[in-house]
Amino acid sequence: MTHDEADVVVVGLGPVGITLCNLLAAAGVRVEGIDAADDVYALPRAIGMDHEVMRIFQNIGAADAVAAATGHYRPSEYRSADGTLLRRFESPAEPYPLAWPPYLTFLQPELERALRANGERFPNLALRTGTELVGLENPERPVLTLRDKANGERTRRAPRYVVGCDGANSFIRRGLGVALEDLDFDEPWLVVDMILEDQHAPLPETNVQFCDPARPHTYVCGPDQLRRWEFMILPDEHPAEVNRPERIWQLLSPWLRPDQARLWRSATYNFHALVAEQWRVGSVFLAGDACHMTPPFLAQGMVQGIKDAANLAWKLARAIGGGSEHLLGTYEAERRPFMREVIDITKRLGQFICELDPDKAQARDAEMAEAVRAGQGVQIRQNLFPPIRHGLVASNIDGSPSPRVGEPCPQPWIIGPFGRMRLDDALPPGFQLLIAGHMDPSPTLLDKARQVGIAVHRVAQETSYPSLLVEEDRVLVDWLTAKGARAALVRPDHVVFGTAADARGAEQLVCQLQMMLVAAPDK
Secondary structure, eight states: OOGGGOSEEEEOOSHHHHHHHHHHHHTTOOEEEEESSSSOOSSOOOOEEEHHHHHHHHHTTOHHHHHTTEEEOOOEEEEETTOOEEEEEEOOOSSOTTSSOSEEEEOHHHHHHHHHHHHTTOTTEEEEESEEEEEEEOTTSOEEEEEETTTOOEEEEOOSEEEEOOOTTOHHHHHHTOOEEEEEEEEEEEEEEEEEOOTTSOOOSSEEEEEOTTOOEEEEEOSTTEEEEEEEOOTTOOHHHHTSHHHHHHHHTTTOOTTSEEEEEEEEEEEEEEEESOSEETTEEEOGGGTEEOOGGGSOHHHHHHHHHHHHHHHHHHHHTTOOGGGGHHHHHHHHHHHHHHHHHHHHHHHHHTOOOHHHHHHHHHHHHHHHHTTOOEEEGGGGSOOOOSSSOOBOTTSOBOTTTTSBOOOOEEEETTEEEEGGGGSOSSOEEEEESSOOOOHHHHHHHHHHTOEEEEEESSTTSSOSEEESSOHHHHHHHTTTOSEEEEOTTSBEEEEESSHHHHHHHHHHHHHHHHSOOOO
């Protein structure tokens, strides 16, 4: 592929940008990814991801390579200064709803290398490192000026679309003049990554948020021997002073001696809560940290950026393939309000943790400890987050959402014609109507689905039932029947468009999708 052939140029090849490149290339789009750095950043930054992200990596053929860089994600506990349990976050038990562990830790450099190596499989994807974006003109029909950092040579690109995945200081966002909405969270923290060398060091068995008003801090068990501590920088402290090796070891002294671990990385950050006021200007889009910054207390920064990529990729591919450009308006309509909710949830938890007033902290501890005693102290992490409520999702006649709308559709392990596999691996990409339970698709339904380009699949629960796909653990059927449904119409990004209790309801869903694809809603 030559420089001038790309339909999409992706700027920034961190986890979000390289995932988007892979998704677009897998969909047949000609894509060029550029990054100013020569190689991946060699130190860890993000450390947690969820099963939706692993499913995305599965869909681009990178899951096995990425899995080598992952580890188990421990439950997370909030504890007071005296060690009292205030709250505990756990993940769903097996059988896992998306066939992957609900949460995982990972090493970011290895993850990025695996995703870049995966991109080499696609002849329609060109990755160019050491290439800096220095100019962006006319976002309606964008023209990019790139500079080769090795020789200073400048070249121009005129792709159909541009996506800025270029981080919190996004050149593209600033060049477009897009402002950031401040959601009122700005706290300085020190992040310390240690490689454990003494397996007998007395460390917690879980991840812990220490809600100590003397100094709020966090402990995270990473993969292999990686352990992370995060310490709030107090108002009378200077970040550079706290980030000295001797000061770091003072902070770590309750857990480690210098002979028990080695320092891999330390850095100071201001944890922000920000959302870009626009995620699209003309034919230029923003994704990941370029359009939202989330406090790290629920490990949602990179996770949500990759979900941006999954949401946008299939819509760009459809528009490039001749579909309605109206569909592209649903990207911001779906993701921006969703991210404001995610950030609000994360910010509230951060405010719990970051309380420095001893009296307020004592009142918080008493209230939360009482909830624990009342049996309300354990929460499932995935249940904290809302579904997609806007954009390309179905609604009832009265405007209310139908059950399960906007949620990720489960992915059970199935037995199919080629043996045991995850459901997505047995299905073609695109829109799917999944029927579970006893519902026979009518000829009218099958004909309507064919006209819209929806593949219809029955997922049975017993091998004696006439079906090519049989799920092992009733994950899909139980998820549907809990809401009185027997079928789910699922988008290419695995978000549920709508559910139906019978064939007639499924026909109505298909018709609603058909109308919305022609003139997709942007609210």
